[in-house]
Amino acid sequence: MEAKIVFTGPPNAGKTTAIGALSDVAPIMTDVDNNDGSLSKDTTTVGFDYGVVRIDGAEQVRLYGTPGQKRFDFMWQILVRDAIGVVILIDNSQPDAMSHLDEFLISLEGYLRDVACVIGVGRTETHPMPSIDAFAARLAFHGHVFPVIDVDVRRRGDVLMLVELLLTQAEARLMLERP
Amino acid sequence: MSTMRLQPVGLTEADVTRLEVFLRFIGKRARWQWVLVRDGAADLLICAAGARRSVPSDPASEVAVLSGPGQPPQHALDRDIALPSNLDLETFQELLTKVEARMAIAAASTVAAPSPPMPVVQAVPQRSAIATLEGRFRLIRWPGAELLRSHPKAVRLLGFIAREAISMDRLETLSGLDRAACTEIVQQLLRRDLLAWHATASAPPSMRLASKQAPATEGARSRTTAPGELSAGLLTRLRMKLGFS
Amino acid sequence: MTGGSEWQRAVQAVAVELHARLERPLAVIVATQDGLEVGAAGDKRLAPGRLAAITSSMSAIGDVVSKESGLGHVRCLTVEAELGYLVMRATRRDGIGLVVAALVGRGALLGLAMHAVADAARGLDR
Numbered sequence: 001m002e003a004k005i006v007f008t009g010p011p012n013a014g015k016t017t018a019i020g021a022l023s024d025v026a027p028i029m030t031d032v033d034n035n036d037g038s039l040s041k042d043t044t045t046v047g048f049d050y051g052v053v054r055i056d057g058a059e060q061v062r063l064y065g066t067p068g069q070k071r072f073d074f075m076w077q078i079l080v081r082d083a084i085g086v087v088i089l090i091d092n093s094q095p096d097a098m099s100h101l102d103e104f105l106i107s108l109e110g111y112l113r114d115v116a117c118v119i120g121v122g123r124t125e126t127h128p129m130p131s132i133d134a135f136a137a138r139l140a141f142h143g144h145v146f147p148v149i150d151v152d153v154r155r156r157g158d159v160l161m162l163v164e165l166l167l168t169q170a171e172a173r174l175m176l177e178r179p
Numbered sequence: 180m181s182t183m184r185l186q187p188v189g190l191t192e193a194d195v196t197r198l199e200v201f202l203r204f205i206g207k208r209a210r211w212q213w214v215l216v217r218d219g220a221a222d223l224l225i226c227a228a229g230a231r232r233s234v235p236s237d238p239a240s241e242v243a244v245l246s247g248p249g250q251p252p253q254h255a256l257d258r259d260i261a262l263p264s265n266l267d268l269e270t271f272q273e274l275l276t277k278v279e280a281r282m283a284i285a286a287a288s289t290v291a292a293p294s295p296p297m298p299v300v301q302a303v304p305q306r307s308a309i310a311t312l313e314g315r316f317r318l319i320r321w322p323g324a325e326l327l328r329s330h331p332k333a334v335r336l337l338g339f340i341a342r343e344a345i346s347m348d349r350l351e352t353l354s355g356l357d358r359a360a361c362t363e364i365v366q367q368l369l370r371r372d373l374l375a376w377h378a379t380a381s382a383p384p385s386m387r388l389a390s391k392q393a394p395a396t397e398g399a400r401s402r403t404t405a406p407g408e409l410s411a412g413l414l415t416r417l418r419m420k421l422g423f424s
Numbered sequence: 425m426t427g428g429s430e431w432q433r434a435v436q437a438v439a440v441e442l443h444a445r446l447e448r449p450l451a452v453i454v455a456t457q458d459g460l461e462v463g464a465a466g467d468k469r470l471a472p473g474r475l476a477a478i479t480s481s482m483s484a485i486g487d488v489v490s491k492e493s494g495l496g497h498v499r500c501l502t503v504e505a506e507l508g509y510l511v512m513r514a515t516r517r518d519g520i521g522l523v524v525a526a527l528v529g530r531g532a533l534l535g536l537a538m539h540a541v542a543d544a545a546r547g548l549d550r
Contacts (some may be wrong), residue, residue, distance in 0.1 A: 022475050030487070033457055034458055035456045036458060036460065046477075046481050046484045069459070
């Protein structure tokens with residue numbers, strides 16, 4: 001397990017915002033002009049977003065945000081490897097929000113056995129369906145027991161809750177693996 | 180790992196060979212192993228452009244249709260997946276991903292309720308499980324944000340029972356919470372049907388034997404952490420830095 | 425994206441020309457900065473769409489590393505591997521950021537490959 005936390009999810013789900021809410025330094029971004037007409041954004045991440053939580057001295061935890069489009073799924077896998085955990089952010093205002101979750105769970109399946117995971121569903125105040133219950137049921141179908149909560153990543157408290165849920169899982173794993 | 184069957188229909192031998200080569204590279208997926216079959220039942224049929232009509236519609240199979248040179252694919256059903264005639268590895272990989280996602284969605288829609296990750300060993304009336312709290316408990320679904328926010332201490336306990344079935348005694352030790360707090364949280368989870376209950380207070384003999392047989396290196400892994408690797412201490416310091424209890 | 429079919433044909437022509445010019449060519453990809461394939465030549469089994477996404481990521485990360493370390497803007501990004509080289513260069517055409525990438529076999533002269541990719545990038549630049 002390395003000292004990193006990864007934020008992933010489809011485009012516009014709030015990954016960069018979430019990292020910005022936590023990072024002790026201005027996040028480094030690899031945003032470029034967006035040429036994909038299906039995305040209502042001027043820019044898009046093609047490498048990764050990078051932030052840092054400084055603990056003390058030289059100790060730090062790195063924060064990574066992945067690109068959101070499926071064509072960059074190799075970056076999801078590279079970054080998630082050996083992380084403390086991964087936050088999958090879903091934008092519930094997208095018509096295919098549930099299939100986005102499927103996409104990430106399938107793509108990261110080999111890694112989710114070893115890293116903590118939490119699903120944060122955004123924009124539920126204006127777009128309550130699919131419900132949090134429905135997302136939880138879909139997780140169960142995939143064979144996973146991860147927390148699913150509704151969040152607004154513009155609120156630091158919500159982002160902190162996501163991270164605490166990751167830490168809880170990671171700590172439990174370390175304690176249960178002790179001989 | 181389950182097996183998924185892919186059957187070519189009306190394809191040339193060259194196209195079939197290409198599929199075989201693709202499957203050698205990417206047939207082994209995260210959840211399924213794809214194999215090519217020549218007949219019998221199949222999960223995915225890949226049809227040549229003119230062969231679609233020869234395939235009876237079968238809701239259990241997905242159908243992909245290759246276009247003819249310079250022609251759009253002649254698919255009979257809206258559900259069919261159109262493929263370019265010069266199918267490349269990337270498109271083939273996307274096809275498998277799409278079919279796997281459809282299979283996952285179709286299976287989820289027939290599931291009445293989430294299945295617990297481990298079977299309940301013995302059914303016990305809810306009331307006696309709540310009353311005695313004997314046996315071991317495992318989380319089958321995390322509670323929602325409302326309970327998490329109203330019971331911040333519950334979060335630490337949940338991490339353990341999300342990974343394995345744990346008795347109340349052990350849960351008290353692991354979580355650092357007193358018995359009363361553990362009891363209240365577990366009872367809340369039971370009332371919400373979020374826990375699977377296991378009658379035995381300790382792990383079955385087969386599981387104990389498996390843990391004894393674990394290779395010696397398993398223990399060594401937890402003794403020291405290499406530079407850059409994570410330790411429980413770092414997680415604790417991160418917890419404190421972020422202001423968690 | 426402003427590139428219509430004529431625009432893409434022009435980019436594709438540059439990809440084909442670069443491929444023809446290289447020694448031991450394996451593939452040439454021209455991708456948008458955000459990883460969409462707009463031109464490709466060579467072995468299609470190498471999945472040009474996927475290479476387009478990968479090279480765009482590498483280009484963006486290379487740019488960040490270079491700026492963070494005070495080296496300025498990246499001119500050329502090169503990967504030396506056991507069986508060959510990947511040479512990449514960024515450019516712009518009609519306001520659209522592009523990445524020109526060439527994969528060549530080990531027997532090729534790296535310097536010539538870099539020169540050819542630079543020429544192709546300059547040819548696209550307008």
